[in-house]
Amino acid sequence: MKKVKYRHSTSRLLLLSVAFFLSFTVTGIAQDEASADASQDEQEQAQGEEQTSGAAAATxxxxxxxxxxxxxxxxxxxxxxxxxxxxxxxxxxxxxxxxxxxxxxxxxxxxxxxxxxxxxxxxxxxxxxxxxxxxxxxxxxxxxxxxxxxxEQPKPEAPASAQQGGAEGGSGGGGQGASTNLILGVLAFVLLMLLAVLFLVNKTLRNFAAASGVVIPEKPKRKPLYKSFVENQFLLVVLSIVVLLGVAYYGYGYVMQVGVDQGYQPIQPIHFSHRIHAGDNQVECKFCHSSARTSKTSGIPSLNVCMNCHKSISEVAPETATAEFTKEFYDKEIAKLYEATGWEPGSRTYSGEAKPVKWVRLHNLPDFAYFNHSQHVTVQGTQCQTCHGPVQEMEVMYQHAPLTMGWCVNCHRETKVSMEGNEYYEKIHEELAKKYGVEEVTAADMGGIECGKCHY
Incomplete structure (x- = not known):
């Protein structure tokens, strides 16, 4: 058998050409993007200076x-x-x-x-x-x-600016998308060229070996993996146990998720931003959900509560808008509120043609579970964020807590009952302190985890 020395100068030359082409293309694209970004920044700076000088002149x-x-x-x-x-x-x-x-x-x-x-x-x-x-x-x-x-500053043309920004963004996005697509296309072309080169090299070597009388030994056939696995009884038993445990674990976890709506975030017919109201403007939760102080439920605020402020507020402040929720979006939602209440902002009168708003319920406990807001909010002094999460940061409200029985029971076990200014709880605390020698009383110590407290 002969040993044959060979050189793939053609293949090497082809690979070097492809690599040079790729580096040249990527460098050129990067330079074009850098120059485009620089020119765009210069244009934006010049436009900002022009607007500033125009505003100063207008006043x-x-x-x-x-x-x-x-x-x-x-x-x-x-x-x-x-x-x-x-x-x-x-x-x-x-x-x-x-x-x-x-x-x-x-x-x-x-x-x-x-x-x-x-x-x-x-x-x-x-x-x-x-x-x-x-x-x-x-x-x-x-x-x-x-x-x-x-x-006296000239009114900012919000829709025109938005359209111009969208056009510029689309143009910029299109340019960036074109550059990205070009890079991906070049990479795909390079991979195809490499596959073609490898195929040609392999074919050339095999032809050269055949012409030179070199015998290429065939690889011995191996037993299929599944046959080897089936013939091993120990591995079969171990696999069966692992599969059964996995099915039981994930099956139990899936079943336990039934009825748990943590993270539920429905879209309401009229958008309400808790971030703006409870966060930026620091409106207290119980100003709108006033029944939480004295009732079992927190209640859905009447639209009249909204109109207490929105009689005078028909537009949102521009600084409260975000990229996703623009000022135009908020103003349209306020217009929906006016339509539902029959309010005419021009004449500042009610037309009497009110329309019901079909709000989507977010938090919903099962009928067999009893929960009283006033007992927690007024008696205990629990903050709304304890159960409902960082409401002041939520643009769209979602269910923060799982609201499962285990979650409630753990809270009753860990939460210390507030005794200050509550004669009823102070009397119970004195009796428990004498009987058990406890310094702090939790809801569980007072029977807060008994079945009849929530199920009766």
Missing amino acids: GGLGDPANGKSLFNSLCAACHKPYSESIGPALNGVTERHDMDWLYQWIHNSTNLIASGDDEAVAIFEEYNETVMPPFPQLTETQINDILAYV
Whole structure:
């Protein structure tokens, strides 16, 4: 038998060519993306500077819009909006409609200006249903100028900006997608070339060996793996035990999940952001779910509770929006609330054509389990987040806890009962302290894990 020396110079040359082509392509793509990103950043910076200078020019140098925004939100936002009517008129363009001296007098004390018989003041008073604007004598003319500078800024074109941003994002995404697809295509081409080269090399070597009289020994046939496994009785027994234990374990776990809706997150007919209400605005949970103080259930808030605030709030603050939940999305949801209650924001009246809202229930205990909110919230002083999780961070509400019997029992075993200011519990604590010598009493010590407490 002969030993044959061979060289695959052609294959090596082909591989080197492919590698060079791949490195050149990837480098070129990276340079193009870097230059595109740099040019995009320059354009965005120039656009931002242009918008800033335009806003400053539009305010006519009245004052500081940033300080004016802070003053407006704290003093004026309850009754006014810059670009739309609320309880009072829209303030954008007010310096064109009225003289500055008149504005100073009106803001400092509108009642005196109306009483003096000023035509403009009386006309505004009558137009807005004789609603008196509260006086602000503490504001200096500089602060008033700052507020006017803020409200006189040109209205941001939110839909156009969103469309432009979407177009730019789509273009950028398309460019990035094209580059990624190109890289993936090159890699796929390289893999195909490597397979073709390996196939050709293998075929060439076999032909060369056959022509040179080299005999390639055949591999001995091995017994199939399944036959070897079947013939081994010990492995069969071990496998059977493992399979049975696995089926029992996962089967039991699957059965125990029936009726456990942890993580359930339905979509409601009107979107309600707990993140904005309970988080950003720090609205207390029991302001809306007031029945949790005195009732078994927490209750679904009436839409009238929503309208207590949303009579004056028809638009969400832009800073509360996110990439997924935009300002336009929130404003549409507020419009759904107005439609359901029959509220006309323009005339600020109810039409009387209310529509029911079909809310989707989120937390639902079985009928054979008894739970009383007031006993936990009022008597024990349990915080809502204990059971419902970080509600103040949830954009879309979901079920945080499993609400299983074991979960409730563990809580009763670990939770110390609050005795302060509760004569009923103080008496029980004294009796238990004498009988058992305990310093702290849990709900379990007071019978909180007896079957009849929750099932009767």
